[in-house]
Amino acid sequence: GVPIANRVEPGKRPRSSMAPTIVRRNGDPILVVGSPGGSRIIGYVAQAIIAHLDWGMDVQQAVAMPHLVNRFGTYDLEAGTSAADLESGLQALGYETNIRDLTSGLHAIAVTPGGLSGGADPRREGIAMGN
16 A cells, blocks of 8 residues: 555654644633644644634534645545535636545634533544533
8 A cells, every 4th residue: 555644653753743723812712623634734723713713603613614725736625515516616716626535533612701612523533512
């Protein structure tokens, strides 16, 4: 098979681990989010933050939404989702595209006036629970 770019071996550092991110407003935490995913982590985490803070999605909706990630000039579009429907439009604008499985594994906690609200990516194991 093809060797995994981020495989563990002596003397090697991983390309990345996770991206634990704390978003603060006036010094207070309002959102904590992270994901595995190698070089796609930045896109996964940024998309979830924008979806929650700018588009008003609840934290579960934000981590579950279809992914499109531009890495190195090529858009990776999540197979079997509405993101894949953007392929022809992006290609018409001159972008290279790949449709593929994107198994992010995002998890997030939003700090709200009513307490904490969690979200777990349905693409991997994990759940968000609370009272």
